[in-house]
Amino acid sequence: MFIPKGQGSDRAAKLDALQERLSAAVADLVSSEDWRRALEFAARFRARSFNNTLLVYAQHAAAYQSGRVPEPVPSYVAGFKQWRTLGRTVDRGQSGYQILAPVTARFASRQPEADGSWRRLGRSERAQPGETVRSKLVGLRPAYVWDVSQTSGEPIPTRPTPRVLKGSSPDGLLAGLADQIATAGFELRRVPDARTIHGANGLTDYTDRAVSVRTDMDPAAQAKTMAHELAHVLLHGPDNEDGLSHRGTAEVEAEGVALMIGAAHGMDTSDYTIPYVATWAETVPDKTPVEAVQATAERVRKTAVQILDALDTLQAGGGDPPGLDRHLPLTPPRTGRTTTATVASSPGVVAL
Numbered sequence: 001m002f003i004p005k006g007q008g009s010d011r012a013a014k015l016d017a018l019q020e021r022l023s024a025a026v027a028d029l030v031s032s033e034d035w036r037r038a039l040e041f042a043a044r045f046r047a048r049s050f051n052n053t054l055l056v057y058a059q060h061a062a063a064y065q066s067g068r069v070p071e072p073v074p075s076y077v078a079g080f081k082q083w084r085t086l087g088r089t090v091d092r093g094q095s096g097y098q099i100l101a102p103v104t105a106r107f108a109s110r111q112p113e114a115d116g117s118w119r120r121l122g123r124s125e126r127a128q129p130g131e132t133v134r135s136k137l138v139g140l141r142p143a144y145v146w147d148v149s150q151t152s153g154e155p156i157p158t159r160p161t162p163r164v165l166k167g168s169s170p171d172g173l174l175a176g177l178a179d180q181i182a183t184a185g186f187e188l189r190r191v192p193d194a195r196t197i198h199g200a201n202g203l204t205d206y207t208d209r210a211v212s213v214r215t216d217m218d219p220a221a222q223a224k225t226m227a228h229e230l231a232h233v234l235l236h237g238p239d240n241e242d243g244l245s246h247r248g249t250a251e252v253e254a255e256g257v258a259l260m261i262g263a264a265h266g267m268d269t270s271d272y273t274i275p276y277v278a279t280w281a282e283t284v285p286d287k288t289p290v291e292a293v294q295a296t297a298e299r300v301r302k303t304a305v306q307i308l309d310a311l312d313t314l315q316a317g318g319g320d321p322p323g324l325d326r327h328l329p330l331t332p333p334r335t336g337r338t339t340t341a342t343v344a345s346s347p348g349v350v351a352l
Contacts, residue, residue, distance in 0.1 A: 014142040018098050022051055025058040039256050039300070041073060043263035045319030046305050050297040052099040053319070059097040060147060068094065074147040076156065076321040083146065086321055087154030094151075096144030103139040108132065148321060157322040169219035170265040176311040177226040177261075181211050184233045188226075190215045201225045204232040220267060224258050227307065231257035234303055253300055260304035264315045 038057060045053045060074040077097065080090060090096070107118040108127040112134070127133045148156055181188050186204075189212040196212070197203040202225040203212045211229045213222055231254040262268075308315060 014098070015100075015140060018055070018100060018142055021058070021098070022055055022100075025054050028058075036259065039259050039297075040263040042297075042301055043260035043304065044316045045074075045077075046260070046264070046301060046308070047318035047320050048099075050301045053301075054297075055099050056097050056145065056147075063095070063097075063147075069147060069149045071149060074149075074319075076148045076317070077145040077319060078148075078321050078324055079143065079145055082324055083151050083153075083321075086156070086323060088148075088151040088156075089153055090146050090151050094146060096146050096150075098142050099145055100140045101143035102137050103141050104135045105138045107134055107136055109134075167218040167220050169223040170267065170313055172313045173223050173261075173265060173311065174219065174226065176313060177223065177230055177307075180307060180310055181226070181230055181233060184230075185209055186211050186233055188213070192216060202229045204229045204236075206237055220262075223267070224262055227261040228254045228258040230307060231303055234306070235299065249296060253296055253303075256296070256300040257304045257307070260300065261307060264304070264308055265313060266316065 038054060041057050042050055042053045045056065048056070056074060056077055060069060061072060063069045064072045078086070080096070083090060106121040106127075108121055108131040109117040109119065110128075110131050111117040112132040118134075118136075121127065121133070178188050187208075187210045189210050191197055191212050191214055193216045194200060194214055197214070201214055201217065201221070204210075205212070211226075211233065213225050213229065215222065217225070232250070235253055235257075236250045
């Protein structure tokens with residue numbers, strides 16, 4: 001990892017503190033109903049990793065409680081320079097939210113298939129003729145983002161917001177989920193009631209490669225169930241070792257994906273039945289509850305993003321301000337406050 005002179009110990013201490021803050025935030029969720037609210041928020045901030053989403057969520061809540069921001073939940077977040085490209089500046093005295101940002105480096109090889117053949121290029125070094133060049137993650141560093149409510153300047157364009165009546169399914173959602181089930185090689189079977197599928201709302205049969213969904217539910221419930229079963233298809237098949245580790249984990253993962261799909265479409269998720277995370281997290285072998293939650297949460301987020309990206313439906317944004325170039329490096333003030341001193345970013349560094 002490239003560490004500027006004199007900053008090694010400071011960066012390491014900040015990373016340790018940030019990891020402790022993340023673990024504490026996850027631990028709070030393990031035994032509370034905030035898990036559902038965190039997943040709903042993650043659906044609206046899905047452009048970022050679940051760890052960084054949770055860090056923003058927790059720090060914004062603290063800022064709201066102290067009266068520094070007007071709303072309890074953030075709407076858009078971006079880095080110091082990213083806000084400036086949108087014609088906005090961070091208000092004086094506003095503390096940024098710490099997140100984990102990747103540090104990348106360029107590597108070159110004449111035999112890219114051979115793992116040991118890659119050599120790291122210097123910051124201004126060019127590859128030799130015939131070499132393949134790839135960027136790889138070499139470490140993490142603390143970075144800062146600010147919510148739009150902590151900034152002033154040009155107005156942010158408004159996106160259409162999905163609004164769905166209770167019991168209804170968003171336009172195109174049922175058809176889009178059905179298409180993804182078919183693309184995965186499964187037959188969608190619409191059954192008249194729960195009696196044909198052992199009392200369940202839906203059922204995924206890996207042997208027959210079929211997904212069954214009850215049709216005697218309202219369209220919203222059918223969409224939630226279909227998203228739940230699609231998550232099973234993508235995550236928990238017999239060829240997926242990660243998905244076979246624990247039945248309880250698989251069910252909560254699938255329900256979490258369905259919750260995020262619903263939240264991204266503005267659906268009422270208040271009637272979702274999310275078990276307390278502690279109930280299943282404590283039973284996962286070889287992992288603490290916090291480790292189990294963190295591992296599961298990112299799998300849930302990635303699967304939900306995969307499904308949402310393939311849907312041609314009106315969805316809530318991913319947490320970035322409209323018009324933001326995600327590839328613009330984060331170059332935040334070193335302390336996370338609005339000062340003139342900044343830390344130079346390495347090329348290609350973007351928020352996780």
